[in-house]
Amino acid sequence: MALGAGLALLAAGSTLVLPAQTAAAAAPKYDGDPTQYWNGVLLEMFRQAGGSQGSPGQLARSAAMMNAAIYDGESSYQNTFYTMKYKPYLSAPKYPNLGQGPDEEERIIGRTAYNILHHLYPNQTAYLDKMFLDRFGTPPTQFDIIDTEIVSTIYNNMIKARTNDGSESQRLYNLENVPGAWRPTGESGCTLSSDAVTPRWGEVKPFTMSSGSEYRPTTPGSFADYATLLASPAYAYQVEQVRLLGGRGATQRTTEQTAIATFWANDLGPDAGDPSIKGTFKPPGQLLDATIRIAKARITNKYENARLFALVSLAMADSAIGEWDVKYLTRIDLWRPVSAIHNGIDSSWQPLSAARDGSPLTPCFPAWASGHAAFAGAWAAVMKGYFGSDTMNFTVSTEDPASPQKTRTFTSFSQAAQEDADSRVYLGVHYPWDASDGLKLGDDVATRAVLPRLGPVGS
Incomplete structure (x- = not known):
């Protein structure tokens, strides 16, 4: 064979046909x-x-x-x-x-x-x-x-x-074109509706869930339409929090919060103009890297290592499917904070998040809910379930060039996950409810679908 x-x-x-061996194996x-x-x-x-x-x-x-x-x-x-x-x-x-x-x-x-x-x-x-x-x-x-x-x-x-799990879908996004609904932010790479990233990912066949909507949270604030949402005090509060904490030069964001924002970003891809400049390991990669660090210090058994990485990866994969169901397939495809704030509040406001050249960088898909938060919630739930405790001292690294810190140390998995979720508000690309709903979705996927799937034989 x-x-x-x-x-x-x-x-x-x-x-x-295999080539003949011409040299001794090392x-x-x-x-x-x-x-x-x-x-x-x-x-x-x-x-x-x-x-x-x-x-x-x-x-x-x-x-x-x-x-x-x-x-x-x-x-x-x-x-x-x-x-x-x-x-x-x-x-x-x-x-x-x-x-x-x-x-x-x-x-x-x-x-x-x-x-x-x-x-x-x-x-x-x-x-x-x-x-x-x-x-x-x-x-x-x-x-x-x-x-x-x-x-x-x-x-x-x-x-x-x-095979044929829906991951190759090329269907494009149809703009709703009403206030509150997502639209391209106008930043580089996000000027057309066709730039929307993987709008059908919520329909991809899950790895462990029954469907992408199985753990779908309620619409933000349980609002049924955009007009009611935008007229609510709850929405006004959400927007104001991002405006005060997530903008460039925001005076209410602390130095620590600024460090948290960039530490968890890792959204940069490779430089198309310079192949020698690699991208970051992206949000799923940052949590896999953290898993490697923790496993190296605590797990020597090959079987246990294989199970841990399978649990983490399955949980993140299904959390992504669940998140993209929320982003694109619910009643509210919520516009990004930069769109909301430019809509009659402050047309000069820009998020802290930036590309390599310093220009604003907002992911090109709806805000609600946060993918970073869902990944973090899923990861933390798996780690807690695997190790039997939320408490552990461990270090996480970053590859984001804007981060003033290369590592941060935590005392619990929940602490790291919450910080990851909150970072998106400090970066100016998400609302607080994006973070909280994303965390819960990831936790639900991990605890209710993934951990039982790879549980002890006979369970």
Whole structure:
């Protein structure tokens, strides 16, 4: 059977002739946990991802596909040797074996991760091949019986599950064109209705939820239409909070709040004019990076690592689907604060959020609710459920060039998640209710859909 990159071809019925080996294989370098390693590889691919490939939903989907497949591969290993403790994501078939082979877990995890990433990012094959070679000492096309035994099954299961899941929809957004309804902000890259980012993502097939609307919060303030919403004191309060705390030069935003705003941003993609300038690891990547840091300090078991990263990634992927359902598919597609404040309040106001060149930067999709907050709520709920406590001392890093701090330290998962959510108000791109509703949605997805899905066998 063809291996490595060839798995993707064989899934479509093709064959691949492997080149003859012309050089002796180098010794493998299995430094650290394999799931942590491949998530580090994934973060670099996030930095290089631009356009729709770098959208929050697409990134979260990629992480879920890779980490859930890794987890199922590891679960198959555990099932084969009668040590499986947790329910797999899709399945954990036993495979033929003559006793455990050398580095078997490492090979299952690495070859599964490689093939999923090759499928998702064919434009980054050179980097991916290098990272495989660095770890294994052989190219991904080198024959390994473990591909025949189990990796091809795990790979094909995941690809089949996500084929035609709605993630490739090209349908454009139709503007409602009434006050309060979202419209392009006029900032770079957001001038036309066709610039709206992934407007059908709320219809993508969920990984664990029954539908994208399963944990949908009520419309902001439970308002049924834009006119009633805009006439309410609750809306006026929301707008005023962002105006006072989220604008450039805002006098009521503290120095600490300014630091929080930029620390959690990480919204920059690669520079289209200069390929040497990478993007940040984006919001899902920041939380995966935090997970890597925490896991390195506390988890040595390969099975436990695989499960943790699957839980985190599945929760973020379904939170993105739930959030985009809220943003585009409810009664209120709420306009961004910059649009609201320019509408008769202060036409000169600009959000603190900025692009590389200093120009204003507002994500090109509706405000309600916050994707950052949903990711954070999902992540915190998984971490609390996995470790059995909200209390933990840990450090999170940032790659946003505007941040004066490179790391921040927290004493609980909830503290970090709340700060992440609040940062969007301080940055001037979200209202307070975007943050609170996003946090709750993410928490609901994690606690009610994801954690039970990968719970103990028999639960």
